[in-house]
Amino acid sequence: MMKPTALPLAVLPVLLLLSDSSEALDSYRYLHVTIDTPWSIFLFLLVGIFAPFILMAVLVWRYSGRKTPESSEAKPPEQPEP
Secondary structure (H helix, E strand, O other): OOOOOOHHHHHHHHHHHHOOHHHHHOHHHHOOOOOOHHHHHHHHHHHHHHHHHHHHHHHHHHHOOOOOOHHHHOOOOOOOOO
């Protein structure tokens, strides 16, 4: 287990003094949030959600013409009646 040192605690006040508070206020403008942002997020997630379904449909269509192996065509064993 690592032993905590005092160096990070000494660096933190220096970093706080050097930082400019106006950067936090301008973060909204920095992110370039517009009215189109929710639509961009929606379309990105839409593609991410529907891509597996599209891939599944393509794979089912591609492999639908193949024959099944001989072992899967065999009838399952009959169960005795209780």
